[in-house]
Amino acid sequence: MIAQIILFEGFDPLDVIAPFEVLCAGSDALGGTLDVRLVALDRIGPVVSGTRNLELTATYVLEPEAPGIVIVPGAAGPTVGDPDFVRTIPVILAELGSSRLPALIGRAFASPDTLVATICGGGLALGMAGLLAGRTAVTHTLWNDVLEATGTTVVRARVVDDGDLVSAGGVTSGLDLGLYLLEREFGPRIAHAVEQLFEYERRGTVWSARGLDALPL
Template identity: 75%
Template sequence: MLAQIVLFDGFDPLDVIGPFEVLCAGSDAVGGDLDVRLVALGKPGAVTSGTRGLRLKATHTLDPEAPGVVIVPGASGPIAGDPDEIDTIPVMIARLGGTALPALISRAFAAPETLVATVCGGSLVLAMAGLLEGRTAVTHPLGNPVLEATGVRVIEARVVDDGNLVSGGGVTSGLDLALYLLERLYGPRISHAVEQLFSYDRRGTVWHERGPVPLVA
Protein backbone atom coordinates (compact mmCIF):
# COMPACT_ATOMS: atom_id res chain seq x y z
CA MET A 1 0.00 0.00 0.00
CA LEU A 2 1.27 3.48 -0.84
CA ALA A 3 1.07 6.77 1.03
CA GLN A 4 2.01 9.45 -1.50
CA ILE A 5 2.60 13.02 -0.33
CA VAL A 6 2.54 15.45 -3.23
CA LEU A 7 5.24 18.10 -3.57
CA PHE A 8 4.75 21.21 -5.71
CA ASP A 9 6.52 24.56 -5.92
CA GLY A 10 5.57 26.57 -2.84
CA PHE A 11 4.34 23.67 -0.69
CA ASP A 12 4.15 24.13 3.08
CA PRO A 13 6.95 22.05 4.70
CA LEU A 14 5.07 21.18 7.90
CA ASP A 15 2.05 19.99 5.89
CA VAL A 16 4.44 17.44 4.38
CA ILE A 17 6.87 16.53 7.17
CA GLY A 18 4.24 16.03 9.89
CA PRO A 19 2.28 13.37 7.98
CA PHE A 20 5.50 11.89 6.55
CA GLU A 21 6.95 11.13 10.00
CA VAL A 22 3.67 9.82 11.39
CA LEU A 23 3.05 7.54 8.42
CA CYS A 24 6.64 6.28 8.40
CA ALA A 25 6.30 5.33 12.08
CA GLY A 26 3.01 3.65 11.24
CA SER A 27 4.73 1.74 8.46
CA ASP A 28 7.32 0.47 10.94
CA ALA A 29 4.50 -0.60 13.24
CA VAL A 30 2.93 -2.75 10.51
CA GLY A 31 6.17 -4.30 9.28
CA GLY A 32 6.68 -2.01 6.30
CA ASP A 33 3.33 -2.69 4.63
CA LEU A 34 2.89 1.06 4.02
CA ASP A 35 5.36 2.54 1.52
CA VAL A 36 5.57 6.29 2.29
CA ARG A 37 6.76 8.45 -0.60
CA LEU A 38 7.28 12.09 -1.45
CA VAL A 39 6.03 12.39 -5.02
CA ALA A 40 6.13 14.90 -7.86
CA LEU A 41 3.51 15.77 -10.45
CA GLY A 42 6.12 15.19 -13.13
CA LYS A 43 9.68 13.95 -13.00
CA PRO A 44 11.15 13.19 -9.53
CA GLY A 45 13.67 15.64 -8.12
CA ALA A 46 14.13 18.50 -5.67
CA VAL A 47 11.09 20.73 -5.12
CA THR A 48 11.24 24.14 -3.43
CA SER A 49 8.82 24.93 -0.63
CA GLY A 50 7.31 28.31 0.11
CA THR A 51 9.30 28.68 3.34
CA ARG A 52 12.78 30.22 3.04
CA GLY A 53 13.68 28.15 0.00
CA LEU A 54 13.64 24.83 1.87
CA ARG A 55 13.78 21.98 -0.64
CA LEU A 56 12.67 18.37 -0.37
CA LYS A 57 13.32 15.60 -2.86
CA ALA A 58 10.44 13.84 -4.60
CA THR A 59 11.67 10.29 -5.13
CA HIS A 60 8.79 9.13 -7.32
CA THR A 61 6.10 10.41 -9.67
CA LEU A 62 2.53 10.42 -8.35
CA ASP A 63 0.65 7.22 -9.18
CA PRO A 64 -2.99 8.29 -8.68
CA GLU A 65 -4.58 4.84 -8.97
CA ALA A 66 -2.27 3.08 -6.50
CA PRO A 67 -4.10 1.56 -3.50
CA GLY A 68 -3.56 3.68 -0.40
CA VAL A 69 -3.70 7.42 0.13
CA VAL A 70 -2.63 10.54 -1.77
CA ILE A 71 -1.98 13.55 0.48
CA VAL A 72 -2.08 17.10 -0.91
CA PRO A 73 -0.46 19.78 1.29
CA GLY A 74 -1.16 23.49 1.25
CA ALA A 75 1.17 26.29 0.23
CA SER A 76 3.24 28.61 2.41
CA GLY A 77 4.31 32.19 1.81
CA PRO A 78 2.81 35.68 2.04
CA ILE A 79 -0.96 35.85 2.22
CA ALA A 80 -1.25 39.21 0.49
CA GLY A 81 0.83 41.35 -1.85
CA ASP A 82 1.21 42.44 -5.44
CA PRO A 83 0.81 39.21 -7.47
CA ASP A 84 2.97 40.71 -10.22
CA GLU A 85 5.88 40.98 -7.79
CA ILE A 86 5.58 38.11 -5.31
CA ASP A 87 4.08 34.65 -5.18
CA THR A 88 1.33 34.88 -2.60
CA ILE A 89 -0.48 31.78 -1.36
CA PRO A 90 -3.57 32.57 -3.49
CA VAL A 91 -1.36 32.95 -6.57
CA MET A 92 0.38 29.62 -5.94
CA ILE A 93 -2.92 27.84 -5.34
CA ALA A 94 -4.46 29.29 -8.51
CA ARG A 95 -1.37 28.33 -10.52
CA LEU A 96 -1.77 24.69 -9.55
CA GLY A 97 -5.02 24.60 -11.51
CA GLY A 98 -2.95 24.82 -14.68
CA THR A 99 -0.69 21.90 -13.77
CA ALA A 100 -1.20 18.15 -14.01
CA LEU A 101 -2.59 18.11 -10.46
CA PRO A 102 -6.36 18.37 -11.18
CA ALA A 103 -6.35 15.52 -13.69
CA LEU A 104 -4.20 13.31 -11.45
CA ILE A 105 -6.35 13.89 -8.37
CA SER A 106 -9.51 13.28 -10.42
CA ARG A 107 -8.06 9.89 -11.29
CA ALA A 108 -7.28 9.26 -7.61
CA PHE A 109 -10.89 10.07 -6.66
CA ALA A 110 -12.10 7.60 -9.30
CA ALA A 111 -9.79 4.80 -8.11
CA PRO A 112 -11.73 2.40 -5.85
CA GLU A 113 -8.86 1.68 -3.45
CA THR A 114 -7.43 5.20 -3.15
CA LEU A 115 -8.13 7.85 -0.52
CA VAL A 116 -7.41 11.52 -1.16
CA ALA A 117 -6.37 13.52 1.90
CA THR A 118 -5.51 17.19 2.35
CA VAL A 119 -3.69 19.20 4.99
CA CYS A 120 -4.53 22.83 5.70
CA GLY A 121 -4.68 24.69 2.35
CA GLY A 122 -4.53 21.42 0.41
CA SER A 123 -8.32 21.32 0.31
CA LEU A 124 -8.29 24.86 -1.11
CA VAL A 125 -5.87 23.69 -3.78
CA LEU A 126 -8.34 21.00 -4.86
CA ALA A 127 -11.41 23.20 -4.46
CA MET A 128 -9.95 26.02 -6.55
CA ALA A 129 -9.20 23.43 -9.24
CA GLY A 130 -12.91 22.53 -9.27
CA LEU A 131 -12.57 19.10 -7.65
CA LEU A 132 -14.54 19.49 -4.41
CA GLU A 133 -17.89 21.01 -5.34
CA GLY A 134 -20.61 19.36 -3.26
CA ARG A 135 -18.10 17.65 -0.96
CA THR A 136 -17.61 18.17 2.78
CA ALA A 137 -14.21 19.40 3.95
CA VAL A 138 -12.22 21.84 6.08
CA THR A 139 -9.11 23.98 5.62
CA HIS A 140 -7.24 26.62 7.61
CA PRO A 141 -9.74 28.92 9.39
CA LEU A 142 -8.64 31.84 7.20
CA GLY A 143 -9.52 29.87 4.09
CA ASN A 144 -12.83 28.34 5.13
CA PRO A 145 -14.94 31.17 3.63
CA VAL A 146 -13.14 30.76 0.31
CA LEU A 147 -13.60 27.00 0.49
CA GLU A 148 -17.32 27.47 1.07
CA ALA A 149 -17.55 29.87 -1.89
CA THR A 150 -16.35 27.08 -4.20
CA GLY A 151 -19.37 24.94 -3.31
CA VAL A 152 -17.84 22.95 -0.46
CA ARG A 153 -19.79 22.23 2.70
CA VAL A 154 -17.37 23.41 5.38
CA ILE A 155 -17.27 21.66 8.76
CA GLU A 156 -15.04 23.42 11.29
CA ALA A 157 -13.49 20.28 12.76
CA ARG A 158 -9.89 19.22 13.19
CA VAL A 159 -10.33 16.38 10.66
CA VAL A 160 -13.29 15.78 8.33
CA ASP A 161 -13.95 12.33 6.83
CA ASP A 162 -16.07 12.50 3.67
CA GLY A 163 -15.58 8.99 2.36
CA ASN A 164 -12.71 8.97 -0.12
CA LEU A 165 -11.81 12.54 0.91
CA VAL A 166 -10.25 13.23 4.32
CA SER A 167 -9.24 16.82 5.12
CA GLY A 168 -7.41 18.50 7.99
CA GLY A 169 -7.74 22.07 9.27
CA GLY A 170 -4.74 24.24 10.14
CA VAL A 171 -1.09 23.39 9.54
CA THR A 172 -0.49 21.18 12.59
CA SER A 173 -3.64 19.17 11.81
CA GLY A 174 -1.39 17.13 9.53
CA LEU A 175 -0.34 15.15 12.60
CA ASP A 176 -3.94 14.39 13.56
CA LEU A 177 -4.94 13.63 9.98
CA ALA A 178 -2.07 11.17 9.52
CA LEU A 179 -2.86 9.42 12.81
CA TYR A 180 -6.48 9.12 11.72
CA LEU A 181 -5.41 7.71 8.36
CA LEU A 182 -3.39 5.04 10.18
CA GLU A 183 -6.46 4.22 12.26
CA ARG A 184 -8.65 4.02 9.18
CA LEU A 185 -6.18 1.90 7.21
CA TYR A 186 -4.82 -0.35 9.98
CA GLY A 187 -6.91 0.13 13.12
CA PRO A 188 -6.64 2.02 16.42
CA ARG A 189 -3.84 -0.04 17.96
CA ILE A 190 -1.44 1.06 15.24
CA SER A 191 -2.36 4.75 15.50
CA HIS A 192 -2.20 4.57 19.31
CA ALA A 193 1.27 3.04 19.16
CA VAL A 194 2.48 5.96 17.01
CA GLU A 195 0.85 8.47 19.38
CA GLN A 196 2.80 6.88 22.25
CA LEU A 197 6.04 6.86 20.26
CA PHE A 198 5.76 10.59 19.53
CA SER A 199 4.27 11.45 22.95
CA TYR A 200 1.45 13.22 21.15
CA ASP A 201 -2.25 13.15 21.96
CA ARG A 202 -4.53 13.67 19.01
CA ARG A 203 -6.50 16.91 19.08
CA GLY A 204 -10.09 17.62 18.16
CA THR A 205 -12.83 15.45 16.76
CA VAL A 206 -12.90 13.55 13.49
CA TRP A 207 -16.20 14.52 11.86
CA HIS A 208 -18.19 11.88 9.98
CA GLU A 209 -21.64 12.19 8.48
CA ARG A 210 -23.22 9.48 10.57
CA GLY A 211 -25.27 9.21 13.73
CA PRO A 212 -28.19 11.41 14.82
CA VAL A 213 -28.34 15.05 13.78
CA PRO A 214 -27.77 17.31 16.82
CA LEU A 215 -30.77 19.27 18.07
CA VAL A 216 -30.21 23.02 17.88
CA ALA A 217 -31.62 25.06 20.76
Protein backbone atom coordinates in the same frame (compact mmCIF):
# COMPACT_ATOMS: atom_id res chain seq x y z
CA MET B 1 -0.40 0.07 0.21
CA ILE B 2 1.30 3.29 -0.89
CA ALA B 3 0.99 6.69 0.80
CA GLN B 4 2.01 9.40 -1.67
CA ILE B 5 2.62 12.94 -0.39
CA ILE B 6 2.73 15.47 -3.21
CA LEU B 7 5.48 18.08 -3.50
CA PHE B 8 5.02 21.20 -5.62
CA GLU B 9 6.85 24.52 -5.86
CA GLY B 10 5.84 26.53 -2.78
CA PHE B 11 4.57 23.65 -0.62
CA ASP B 12 4.39 24.06 3.16
CA PRO B 13 7.15 21.91 4.72
CA LEU B 14 5.21 20.99 7.88
CA ASP B 15 2.20 19.92 5.81
CA VAL B 16 4.55 17.36 4.25
CA ILE B 17 6.86 16.38 7.11
CA ALA B 18 4.15 15.92 9.78
CA PRO B 19 2.16 13.23 7.94
CA PHE B 20 5.35 11.79 6.46
CA GLU B 21 6.85 11.09 9.89
CA VAL B 22 3.57 9.82 11.33
CA LEU B 23 2.94 7.46 8.43
CA CYS B 24 6.56 6.26 8.39
CA ALA B 25 6.30 5.43 12.09
CA GLY B 26 3.03 3.66 11.37
CA SER B 27 4.74 1.68 8.63
CA ASP B 28 7.44 0.60 11.08
CA ALA B 29 4.72 -0.48 13.53
CA LEU B 30 3.13 -2.50 10.73
CA GLY B 31 6.36 -4.18 9.70
CA GLY B 32 6.86 -2.05 6.60
CA THR B 33 3.62 -2.82 4.78
CA LEU B 34 2.89 0.88 4.19
CA ASP B 35 5.19 2.42 1.55
CA VAL B 36 5.45 6.17 2.25
CA ARG B 37 6.69 8.29 -0.65
CA LEU B 38 7.38 11.93 -1.49
CA VAL B 39 6.16 12.41 -5.06
CA ALA B 40 5.98 15.13 -7.68
CA LEU B 41 3.44 15.67 -10.42
CA ASP B 42 5.78 15.18 -13.36
CA ARG B 43 9.44 14.58 -12.41
CA ILE B 44 11.66 13.28 -9.65
CA GLY B 45 14.21 15.57 -8.01
CA PRO B 46 14.42 18.48 -5.54
CA VAL B 47 11.35 20.68 -5.03
CA VAL B 48 11.55 24.09 -3.37
CA SER B 49 9.10 24.84 -0.56
CA GLY B 50 7.52 28.18 0.23
CA THR B 51 9.54 28.54 3.46
CA ARG B 52 13.04 30.02 3.06
CA ASN B 53 13.66 27.92 -0.08
CA LEU B 54 13.85 24.70 1.93
CA GLU B 55 14.08 21.77 -0.49
CA LEU B 56 12.74 18.25 -0.25
CA THR B 57 13.33 15.58 -2.88
CA ALA B 58 10.58 13.82 -4.77
CA THR B 59 11.82 10.28 -5.31
CA TYR B 60 8.79 9.17 -7.33
CA VAL B 61 6.22 10.60 -9.72
CA LEU B 62 2.60 10.46 -8.53
CA GLU B 63 0.67 7.31 -9.43
CA PRO B 64 -2.92 8.52 -8.93
CA GLU B 65 -4.62 5.14 -9.27
CA ALA B 66 -2.23 3.24 -6.98
CA PRO B 67 -4.04 1.58 -4.06
CA GLY B 68 -3.50 3.66 -0.96
CA ILE B 69 -3.51 7.33 -0.01
CA VAL B 70 -2.67 10.50 -1.95
CA ILE B 71 -1.99 13.52 0.27
CA VAL B 72 -2.16 17.11 -1.02
CA PRO B 73 -0.42 19.61 1.29
CA GLY B 74 -0.95 23.33 1.40
CA ALA B 75 1.35 26.19 0.46
CA ALA B 76 3.63 28.45 2.48
CA GLY B 77 4.43 32.09 1.96
CA PRO B 78 2.88 35.53 2.49
CA THR B 79 -0.89 35.77 2.41
CA VAL B 80 -0.98 39.25 0.83
CA GLY B 81 1.21 41.19 -1.58
CA ASP B 82 1.47 42.29 -5.19
CA PRO B 83 0.93 39.07 -7.19
CA ASP B 84 3.19 40.42 -9.95
CA PHE B 85 6.15 40.35 -7.57
CA VAL B 86 5.25 38.03 -4.67
CA ARG B 87 4.21 34.37 -4.82
CA THR B 88 1.54 34.61 -2.16
CA ILE B 89 -0.30 31.53 -0.94
CA PRO B 90 -3.37 32.33 -3.11
CA VAL B 91 -1.10 32.66 -6.17
CA ILE B 92 0.58 29.30 -5.46
CA LEU B 93 -2.78 27.57 -4.98
CA ALA B 94 -4.15 29.13 -8.17
CA GLU B 95 -1.07 27.87 -10.04
CA LEU B 96 -1.86 24.39 -8.77
CA GLY B 97 -5.30 24.69 -10.30
CA SER B 98 -3.76 25.24 -13.74
CA SER B 99 -1.21 22.45 -13.32
CA ARG B 100 -1.63 18.71 -13.84
CA LEU B 101 -2.89 18.36 -10.27
CA PRO B 102 -6.68 18.56 -10.92
CA ALA B 103 -6.57 15.90 -13.65
CA LEU B 104 -4.38 13.60 -11.57
CA ILE B 105 -6.50 13.99 -8.42
CA GLY B 106 -9.60 13.42 -10.53
CA ARG B 107 -8.10 10.07 -11.53
CA ALA B 108 -7.37 9.31 -7.88
CA PHE B 109 -11.00 10.02 -6.93
CA ALA B 110 -12.13 7.71 -9.74
CA SER B 111 -9.97 4.87 -8.44
CA PRO B 112 -11.93 2.64 -6.02
CA ASP B 113 -8.83 1.80 -3.98
CA THR B 114 -7.44 5.31 -3.56
CA LEU B 115 -8.14 7.75 -0.74
CA VAL B 116 -7.42 11.46 -1.24
CA ALA B 117 -6.37 13.49 1.81
CA THR B 118 -5.67 17.21 2.09
CA ILE B 119 -4.02 19.46 4.64
CA CYS B 120 -4.55 23.17 5.08
CA GLY B 121 -4.55 24.95 1.69
CA GLY B 122 -4.40 21.64 -0.17
CA GLY B 123 -8.15 21.37 0.30
CA LEU B 124 -8.65 24.89 -1.01
CA ALA B 125 -6.55 24.11 -4.09
CA LEU B 126 -8.80 21.16 -4.92
CA GLY B 127 -11.89 23.25 -4.18
CA MET B 128 -10.79 26.06 -6.50
CA ALA B 129 -10.10 23.45 -9.18
CA GLY B 130 -13.75 22.33 -8.95
CA LEU B 131 -13.00 18.93 -7.42
CA LEU B 132 -14.83 19.39 -4.10
CA ALA B 133 -18.21 20.72 -5.23
CA GLY B 134 -20.87 18.87 -3.26
CA ARG B 135 -18.27 17.35 -0.92
CA THR B 136 -17.70 18.01 2.79
CA ALA B 137 -14.27 19.28 3.81
CA VAL B 138 -12.22 21.77 5.80
CA THR B 139 -9.17 23.93 5.12
CA HIS B 140 -7.22 26.55 7.08
CA THR B 141 -9.53 28.83 9.05
CA LEU B 142 -8.42 31.79 6.90
CA TRP B 143 -9.77 30.11 3.76
CA ASN B 144 -12.90 28.24 4.88
CA ASP B 145 -15.21 30.95 3.53
CA VAL B 146 -13.44 30.79 0.17
CA LEU B 147 -13.75 27.00 0.16
CA GLU B 148 -17.49 27.31 0.81
CA ALA B 149 -17.76 29.57 -2.24
CA THR B 150 -16.53 26.67 -4.41
CA GLY B 151 -19.64 24.64 -3.55
CA THR B 152 -18.00 22.68 -0.75
CA THR B 153 -19.82 22.09 2.53
CA VAL B 154 -17.33 23.23 5.16
CA VAL B 155 -17.32 21.64 8.60
CA ARG B 156 -15.04 23.53 10.95
CA ALA B 157 -13.45 20.47 12.54
CA ARG B 158 -9.83 19.45 12.93
CA VAL B 159 -10.29 16.52 10.51
CA VAL B 160 -13.27 15.82 8.23
CA ASP B 161 -13.92 12.33 6.81
CA ASP B 162 -16.04 12.35 3.66
CA GLY B 163 -15.48 8.82 2.42
CA ASP B 164 -12.72 8.83 -0.19
CA LEU B 165 -11.80 12.39 0.87
CA VAL B 166 -10.27 13.17 4.26
CA SER B 167 -9.32 16.80 4.90
CA ALA B 168 -7.58 18.59 7.75
CA GLY B 169 -7.41 22.21 8.84
CA GLY B 170 -4.38 24.38 9.57
CA VAL B 171 -0.71 23.46 9.39
CA THR B 172 -0.23 21.35 12.54
CA SER B 173 -3.34 19.31 11.75
CA GLY B 174 -1.12 17.22 9.48
CA LEU B 175 -0.17 15.30 12.63
CA ASP B 176 -3.82 14.63 13.42
CA LEU B 177 -4.53 13.67 9.82
CA GLY B 178 -1.68 11.16 9.74
CA LEU B 179 -2.79 9.54 12.98
CA TYR B 180 -6.41 9.38 11.84
CA LEU B 181 -5.39 7.78 8.55
CA LEU B 182 -3.47 5.12 10.47
CA GLU B 183 -6.50 4.46 12.67
CA ARG B 184 -8.91 4.38 9.75
CA GLU B 185 -6.81 2.08 7.58
CA PHE B 186 -5.06 -0.11 10.17
CA GLY B 187 -6.91 0.29 13.48
CA PRO B 188 -6.55 2.25 16.73
CA ARG B 189 -3.71 0.19 18.20
CA ILE B 190 -1.34 1.21 15.42
CA ALA B 191 -2.36 4.87 15.76
CA HIS B 192 -2.00 4.71 19.53
CA ALA B 193 1.49 3.23 19.27
CA VAL B 194 2.57 6.16 17.10
CA GLU B 195 0.91 8.66 19.45
CA GLN B 196 2.94 7.23 22.30
CA LEU B 197 6.15 7.33 20.28
CA PHE B 198 5.61 10.98 19.29
CA GLU B 199 4.24 11.99 22.72
CA TYR B 200 1.39 13.72 20.89
CA GLU B 201 -2.32 13.43 21.57
CA ARG B 202 -4.67 14.12 18.71
CA ARG B 203 -6.80 17.25 18.94
CA GLY B 204 -10.51 17.56 18.32
CA THR B 205 -13.21 15.25 17.05
CA VAL B 206 -13.01 13.77 13.56
CA TRP B 207 -16.25 14.73 11.80
CA SER B 208 -17.90 12.20 9.52
CA ALA B 209 -21.44 11.68 8.25
CA ARG B 210 -22.25 8.98 10.78
CA GLY B 211 -24.44 8.83 13.85
CA LEU B 212 -27.23 11.14 14.96
CA ASP B 213 -27.56 14.74 13.86
CA ALA B 214 -27.17 17.21 16.72
CA LEU B 215 -30.04 19.49 17.66
CA PRO B 216 -29.29 23.24 17.62
CA LEU B 217 -27.26 24.21 20.70
